[in-house]
Amino acid sequence: MNTKANFKNIFFTSILLLCLSTFVSGQTITVISLEDSQPLPGARIDIHLNGQTHHYSTQINGEFKVNETLINKKLSMTISFASYEAKRLENLVISKDTTIALASSVKEFEEVAITAQYKSQVVEKAVHNIKVIDRQKIEAMAAQDLKDVLTNELNVRLGEDNILGSSMQLQGIGGENVKILVDGVPLTGRLNGHIDLSQIPLESIERIEIVEGPLSVSYGTDALAGTINIITKKNQARRFEVNSNNYFESSGKVNNTVSLGWQLKKHQIRLEGGRHFFDGWDPSHKAFHFDPHPIADSSRVMQWNPKEQVFGGMNYRYNRKNTLFNYSGQLFNENIINRGMPRPPYQQTAYDDYYKTTRINQRANFQYRFKNNYRLSFIAAYNGYFRQKNTQIRDLTEISDVISGNPSDHDTSSYHSFIARGRFIQTKVNSKINYEIGYDILYEIANGERILDQQQSIGDYALYATAEYSPFKSLIIRPGIRYGYNSEYKSPVTPSLNIKYDFFEREKQQMSLRASYARGFRSPSIKELHYVFVDINHNIVGNPNLEAEYANHFNLSIHQNVRLKKLKLKNKVVLFYNDIHQLITLAQSSATEYSYFNLDRYTTTGLQVESNINYKDITTGIGLGYIGRYNDLKADDSKSINFLFSPEVKFNFQYNWKKAGIQTAVFYKYTGVLPNIRTNEEGELYETQIDDYHMTDLTISKFVWNKRLKFTAGVKNLFDVTSITGSASGEGAHAVSSGSVSIGMGRVYHLGIRLQLNSK
DSSP, X not given: OHHHHHHHHHHHXXXXXXXXXXXXXXXEEEEEETXXXXXXXXXXXXXXXXXXXXXXXXXXXXXXXXXXXXXXXXXXXXXXXXXXXXXXXXXXXXXXXXXXXXXXXXXXXXXXEOTTOSSOEEGGGOSSOEEEEEHHHHHHTTOXXXXXXXXXXXXXXXXXXXTTEEEEEETTEEGGGEEXXXXXXXXXOOBTTBOOGGGOBOTTEEEEEEEESOOHHXXXXXXXXXXXXXXXXXXXXXXXXXXXXXXXXXXXXXXXXXXXXEEETTEEEEEEEEEEEEOOBOTTOBTTBOOOOOSSSGGGOOSBOOEEXXXXXXXXXXXXXXXXXXXXXXXXXXXXXXXXXXXXXXXOEEEEEEEEEEEEEEEEEEEXXXXXXXXXXXXXXXXXXXXXXXXXXXXXXXXXXXXXXXXXXXXXXXXXXXXXXXXXXXXXXXXXXXXXXXXXXXXXXXXXXXXGGGEEEEEEXXXXXXXXXXXXXXXXXXXXXXXXXXXXXXXXXXXXXXXXXXXXXXXXXXXXXXXXXXXXXXXXXXXXXXXXXXXXXXXXXXXTTOOOEEEEEEEEEEEEEEEOSSEEEEEEEEEEEEEEEEEEEEEEOSSSOEEEEEEEEEEEEEXXXXXXXXXXXXXXXXXXXXXXXXXXXXXXXXXXXXXXXXXXXXXXXXXXXXTTTEXXXXXXXXXXXXXXXXXXXXXXXXXXXXXXXXXXXXXXXXXXXXXXXXXXXXXXXXXXXXXXXXXXXXXXXXXXXXXXXXXXXXXEEEEEEEEEEEXX
């Protein structure tokens, strides 16, 4: 009996050892990028064992097959790859397949971009002209939302509305024609065509990528003037991180955010939340001084309304050898109070408007990488936007509120968008041709009292394909095409062509030429198609027969990169031309009614020159922009196109005194006179202009406690600009008037305290 038992044990032990030896002989180490899980071919692996060092490198698929003599032994390993941080592992025992992720070491002058790319890569190698705003610049600007970040960018002109929030123009084009993405997913919820930039907090943002010109092939409708892709934080190098950011401003802002991150082997979880509070501002307010006026007087009305924002989110990431899964969800709530003037004759009551906005964003991303450098990528997302407006009548003597009985004083609307995107990508390193084939599904639903039948929907379904052909190393040709079907209008075929040519390349200097043509389009929104707002003061209806806007975009740029021992220099010159047809405009359709029509042609052109220098711990840059605008209102019998130009100048300077743990930064931008052509109710043309202004911000930061604690202090709007003279012109149903245009809250002082704790 014992003999049989021993034989049985020996037999099963032999089988187990055989299985283990078979498994061990096939064990591999795979080196990937921490950012996108792409393989790193040619990564160097140095294994240190018994006083000897063995040198290896990964294959084209990022894999290295472990020698049997190194298995199940305690050793040290160093993994390195160009532009990535080297990783050293001590007391490592290789007993199974292992995947090692390297973090990018690419900083200021070697930004990594992913927007419209097959994989993350250095900006200089991308075929598109991409501008990257990294986390270092965001913190140096003490920026609190997307509007703050864009104040120092060329070709970007910002606007501010007391009710609708912050808006922007890119290359002289704004509204619906600027695509704003979060991790490749478009945001929904526009008011008068604009996404409120102040509703996009930055605590969870890693960097922002701006691509000027249409990306309609990759991202569909609205990507006509350009695309802003907001990249959220997804990776962390330490097992545990906690961050707390607190910001105080003399204008009455108090912002507090906190985030927690865990890394558990292949899993990573990040939680974050915060509150931005603003008690309102008016030109009568002084810095660090609050006037003790009673609420029942004219001081209750403010130029910048009180606002409270509360938000939170989570991010889960699973990253293993060939698989990446990422889920991200955010919830955002905003409350704004627009207090009215006391009403005559007795000043005892006032009308107060209350605006409540809720945003819900959810995204799930799945990627699978095949060993032969093919990749599948899927995104499913839901964006919800809910806005409620109510008017209350306040009794200023009893301090009580009554809901207004006028139905037009109240509005509740909601917008839902469901997005599904899929891509099949080939990214072979040594292949002359790489390509991408994808589908894009967007289904939108709008609900509200001012929507026809209180609910309307639009479905947009598209297939697209792009390819990168490199007949030789210095040339990349990227054609693309998109074909779609829309449930409400005829969707145009959208082609594009991008070319990048490195015509001069040496060890210390490279020069490249980028040229592109893209056909952009913008589909009519649900509001433009099905809006109904009719009462005693309004008569605006949508137009279901609208056609899609389309545009031809041309871009030519020259880039120079110089790399010396301690000096890095980047220069670029960009020329662009946008020609938009069938521009959708709100116009008068009868004596009392307004509607949307395909009326105008709108054209912009411009020049952009930028130079950026990095010398030791100094980073500085200067830029010049010159943008011309033209629309059909200015057309004459000669059919010549006469542009109205506006200049821009920007300058920034950052110094990192590492030894003292001090960082200083200066950001300056001059925004020139903006001329325009308008028409009055009689159809007569007249020229308007908005005056120029200067904006300058200064910040200084100090690190203490081994960089765990950071104090930042500074001043924004150094020249104390509050408003400028100009023509404030509404659209269609709103009267044209001249007066002041709000720019800022005057000179404000700020203090920031950031705490960052990491595990070893």
